[in-house]
Amino acid sequence: MAAHPTVADIGTDYLSKYGFHDPEEYFARAPKGLSHEVVEMISLLKKEPDWMRAFRHKALDTFYAKPMPTWGDTAMLAEIDFDQITYYLRATEKQETSWDEVPENVKRTFDRLGIPEAERKFLAGVSAQYESEVVYHSVKEELTKQGVIFLDMDSGLREHEDIVKKYFATVIPAADNKFSALNSAVWSGGSFIYVPKNTEVAIPLQAYFRINAERMGQFERTLIIADEGSKVHYIEGCTAPVYSTHSLHSAVVELIAMKGAHIRYTTIQNWANNIFNLVTKRAVANEDAVVEWVDGNIGSKLTMKYPAIILKGERAHGEVLSIAFAGPGQHQDAGAKAIHLAPNTTSKITSKSISRDTGRSTYRGLVKMRKGAHGCKTSVQCDALLIGSAARTDTYPTMEIAEDDVRVEHEARVSKLGDEQLFYLRSRGIREDKARLMIVNGFIEPFVKELPMEYAVELNRLIELEMEGSVG
Amino acid sequence: MSAQPNPTLSVALEHVEELARGLGESGDALALRERARDLVTPLVLPDRARHLWRYTNPERFVPVADPTVLAPVAIAHEWPREDDLAAAALIAGGALRMVEIDDTARRAGVVIEDLHRAATDGLLGSLVPPEHGFAEAINTAAWHGGVLVRVPAGVELEHPIRVRCVASAEPVSVPRVLVVAGAGSAFELVEGHVGGGVPALVLGVTEIAVGPDARVRYSLVQRWDAGVTGHLTARARLERGAHFQMSLASFGGSLYKADVGAVLAGEGAQAEMFGVSMGGEKQHMDHHTEHLHEARKTHSNLDFKVALTGAARSAYTGMIRIAHDAGGSEAYQVNRNLLLSEDARAESIPELEILTDDVRCSHGATVAPLDEEQVFYLKSRGLPHFQAMRLIVYGFLGQTLQRLPATTRERIEALVASRLHEE
Numbered sequence: 105m106a107a108h109p110t111v112a113d114i115g116t117d118y119l120s121k122y123g124f125h126d127p128e129e130y131f132a133r134a135p136k137g138l139s140h141e142v143v144e145m146i147s148l149l150k151k152e153p154d155w156m157r158a159f160r161h162k163a164l165d166t167f168y169a170k171p172m173p174t175w176g177d178t179a180m181l182a183e184i185d186f187d188q189i190t191y192y193l194r195a196t197e198k199q200e201t202s203w204d205e206v207p208e209n210v211k212r213t214f215d216r217l218g219i220p221e222a223e224r225k226f227l228a229g230v231s232a233q234y235e236s237e238v239v240y241h242s243v244k245e246e247l248t249k250q251g252v253i254f255l256d257m258d259s260g261l262r263e264h265e266d267i268v269k270k271y272f273a274t275v276i277p278a279a280d281n282k283f284s285a286l287n288s289a290v291w292s293g294g295s296f297i298y299v300p301k302n303t304e305v306a307i308p309l310q311a312y313f314r315i316n317a318e319r320m321g322q323f324e325r326t327l328i329i330a331d332e333g334s335k336v337h338y339i340e341g342c343t344a345p346v347y348s349t350h351s352l353h354s355a356v357v358e359l360i361a362m363k364g365a366h367i368r369y370t371t372i373q374n375w376a377n378n379i380f381n382l383v384t385k386r387a388v389a390n391e392d393a394v395v396e397w398v399d400g401n402i403g404s405k406l407t408m409k410y411p412a413i414i415l416k417g418e419r420a421h422g423e424v425l426s427i428a429f430a431g432p433g434q435h436q437d438a439g440a441k442a443i444h445l446a447p448n449t450t451s452k453i454t455s456k457s458i459s460r461d462t463g464r465s466t467y468r469g470l471v472k473m474r475k476g477a478h479g480c481k482t483s484v485q486c487d488a489l490l491i492g493s494a495a496r497t498d499t500y501p502t503m504e505i506a507e508d509d510v511r512v513e514h515e516a517r518v519s520k521l522g523d524e525q526l527f528y529l530r531s532r533g534i535r536e537d538k539a540r541l542m543i544v545n546g547f548i549e550p551f552v553k554e555l556p557m558e559y560a561v562e563l564n565r566l567i568e569l570e571m572e573g574s575v576g
Numbered sequence: 577m578s579a580q581p582n583p584t585l586s587v588a589l590e591h592v593e594e595l596a597r598g599l600g601e602s603g604d605a606l607a608l609r610e611r612a613r614d615l616v617t618p619l620v621l622p623d624r625a626r627h628l629w630r631y632t633n634p635e636r637f638v639p640v641a642d643p644t645v646l647a648p649v650a651i652a653h654e655w656p657r658e659d660d661l662a663a664a665a666l667i668a669g670g671a672l673r674m675v676e677i678d679d680t681a682r683r684a685g686v687v688i689e690d691l692h693r694a695a696t697d698g699l700l701g702s703l704v705p706p707e708h709g710f711a712e713a714i715n716t717a718a719w720h721g722g723v724l725v726r727v728p729a730g731v732e733l734e735h736p737i738r739v740r741c742v743a744s745a746e747p748v749s750v751p752r753v754l755v756v757a758g759a760g761s762a763f764e765l766v767e768g769h770v771g772g773g774v775p776a777l778v779l780g781v782t783e784i785a786v787g788p789d790a791r792v793r794y795s796l797v798q799r800w801d802a803g804v805t806g807h808l809t810a811r812a813r814l815e816r817g818a819h820f821q822m823s824l825a826s827f828g829g830s831l832y833k834a835d836v837g838a839v840l841a842g843e844g845a846q847a848e849m850f851g852v853s854m855g856g857e858k859q860h861m862d863h864h865t866e867h868l869h870e871a872r873k874t875h876s877n878l879d880f881k882v883a884l885t886g887a888a889r890s891a892y893t894g895m896i897r898i899a900h901d902a903g904g905s906e907a908y909q910v911n912r913n914l915l916l917s918e919d920a921r922a923e924s925i926p927e928l929e930i931l932t933d934d935v936r937c938s939h940g941a942t943v944a945p946l947d948e949e950q951v952f953y954l955k956s957r958g959l960p961h962f963q964a965m966r967l968i969v970y971g972f973l974g975q976t977l978q979r980l981p982a983t984t985r986e987r988i989e990a991l992v993a994s995r996l997h998e999e
Contacts, residue, residue: 459933492933493900493903493933495932495933496930496932497929498928498929499927501924501926501927502925503922503924504923505915505943506921507918508915508917508920508945510943510944511944512941512942514924514926514940516938517937517938518928518936518938519936519937520933520935
């Protein structure tokens with residue numbers, strides 16, 4: 105890679121140096137590839153404070169300096185061409201995709217899932233906004249009354265700079281990994297949520313409700329802060345396939361649960377099968393806090409995502425419940441991390457994966473107990489279901505235990521969709537395809553029952569679609 | 577891949593040719609040595625991001641002295657006479673020093689001979705090729721002091737064969753063992769590693785070819801003195817219907833890395849592995865196990881137990897891989913860690929890679945302290961604390977210890993007891 109400006113250059117004289125005064129004009133001229141100019145223009149366009157601009161530039165240098173991961177699906181990762189990626193799009197450009205360009209199979213899936221018309225266009229990138237004003241209005245009123253802040257990240261930075269500055273990148277520093285560095289340099293959109301002390305947000309907050317255009321950026325950035333004793337459930341994504349011409353999605357999600365707070369973060373990821381989904385998600389759980397990641401991975405070409413919980417305060421509890429469905433050609437490389445720093449913290453990781461046809465699912469996890477973390481407990485359970493002789497599953501758990509007064513359990517099972525189960529169901533007159541679906545639905549049931557009703561219904565329909573053609 | 581040569585570290589292998597010639601080896605043997613030497617010149621150490629070396633610094637296994645230089649050494653290591661051995665071999669001071677075969681085994685055609693001059697039919701370096709890793713490559717380039725154990729087809733031995741490797745008298749020990757089990761043969765082999773003192777380092781490699789329908793019990797017992805740094809690699813290749821049982825007992829040395837496993841290459845092959853590692857004081861033990869299922873209807877079962885006292889540290893990584901063509905296979909893997917002191921540390925990475933659906937496979941790992949309820953129960957029946965603890969540890973390790981031949985088991989039980997006395 106060519107030499108790049110170093111940190112010392114940052115934030116000083118980009119304007120005079122490169123002569124781009126109009127970011128709009130800049131992006132019209134140079135839409136692809138990554139450079140300090142692109143970062144400068146993104147920051148200028150968003151009218152960001154200097155500290156954020158400097159943060160972005162420094163992150164870009166970190167991105168350049170860090171090598172690609174030498175672990176995981178390195179062959180697939182090598183396909184990413186960073187120079188062919190558009191790192192920022194103006195809102196007007198986003199609406200330029202026409203409905204006619206949306207692939208037939210995506211449209212068909214919308215039909216089958218029963219996604220409303222307006223929503224379809226939004227999900228397919230045809231419309232940048234989803235008209236949910238009516239629903240949102242009442243939600244917004246309720247939230248405002250409680251003092252809950254729920255904005256897109258860009259607005260969050262504009263309207264609540266003090267809070268953002270205090271917590272941004274404190275859980276996931278830019279230098280955490282190559283892709284968090286990339287996100288830190290070019291992030292756009294995502295959610296910013298602050299829940300005041302002792303406040304319980306009654307309904308799940310969904311990115312849906314937010315009116316702003318930046319909902320599903322390639323490089324979205326989410327920061328959720330649940331103050332002492334508060335409770336919030338956030339839902340990201342949805343079951344419908346998200347069509348995008350971009351090949352790389354790399355989000356950073358930071359959760360901070362203060363003393364006694366409870367955060368649940370639910371994701372159902374169904375990116376189109378051409379997308380690399382390389383996401384860093386991490387939570388800090390302070391004293392008596394509870395953090396739950398409910399994580400479903402259905403889409404994308406390659407997903408690498410390991411939601412982490414740092415159990416920092418005594419008696420904190422963390423849970424990760426995940427399912428992955430790897431269909432033909434997909435690799436779902438997902439997992440979880442629980443880092444026990446404080447005494448008497450507990451964690452539970454449940455991972456279920458289904459690999460069908462040439463699909464590959466990988467569980468990659470870490471459980472770490474630091475010296476002094478007395479009385480901690482963790483249990484990890486991984487179940488993999490294989491459908492078809494070309495399917496593949498891997499389990500790479502890591503346990504690092506530096507304290508004797510703890511309990512650590514890990515268990516994994518791999519099985520194929522059982523002939524006996526099939527025989528039993530068929531002997532009761534159930535058609536084979538129906539029987540297979542029943543078995544798969546039974547397998548992921550612990551996950552589905554944690555979802556809000558409408559999501560559970562959609563997920564079941566989605567699995568039905570994914571299972572089509574799996575007989576034989 | 578991304579690993580760069582470390583300019584400050586290199587391994588001197590200057591006298592590969594003289595070594596091979598001096599030992600009377602064939603041209604093929606020299607070619608293998610040279611291939612191995614070229615792999616580590618320049619020396620590229622493994623990328624520590626990869627789990628195999630995540631917890632152990634590979635630099636510690638790089639010899640400082642040139643291991644291809646034969647140091648003239650006088651060996652005064654007596655062979656402790658043991659009853660009921662089919663055969664015995666002693667490797668010490670960089671050479672095979674003693675071979676004994678009892679009459680029954682000799683008449684049956686059992687061969688124990690110096691590996692340097694033995695006909696190995698291309699087996700040497702085939703199960704653990706120099707490409708396996710830098711430690712194996714150094715051994716392959718420089719090994720001296722090796723033994724071939726060959727048990728002909730159909731021969732069943734009542735008594736075990738014992739191979740003892742003594743680490744002493746030279747700065748780098750590079751022993752090599754090749755075991756060939758003929759079709760339908762049945763025997764037990766105990767490979768013991770003892771000694772210490774002078775040597776900074778042991779880099780050993782063992783290859784075991786298990787023929788069709790053969791039944792082999794193999795124990796790798798490591799009881800080095802404190803201060804020894806060692807890396808042992810052992811691989812078995814199992815042909816159709818073969819049954820291989822491996823016991824792993826790791827007690828000694830200051831820094832130990834073992835890389836052991838079996839390739840289930842023939843249909844219906846079965847591999848069992850029982851391992852016990854007990855570390856104390858500041859010992860660092862790193863074990864990697866591998867079961868590679870390459871043929872249909874193969875079966876593997878692994879139970880690896882770790883008990884740690886003092887400030888000992890254990891790292892365990894285990895791989896089960898079931899190839900696409902290995903349908904109908906089953907694989908099970910359990911790793912249990914018992915932490916008996918506050919400063920002990922355990923790492924565990926039991927891994928699965930399953931490339932076909934027609935399998936049954938599971939693994940489990942636990943890390944836990946001594947169960948205070950069990951201790952309380954035993955103490956309430958009048959046992960002193962130390963005895964209660966020892967009983968629980970014996971219970972924990974018991975299943976594995978039972979698999980060892982009686983004489984080895986007694987020795988290891990004594991080691992367990994002395995380790996517990998230290999507490």
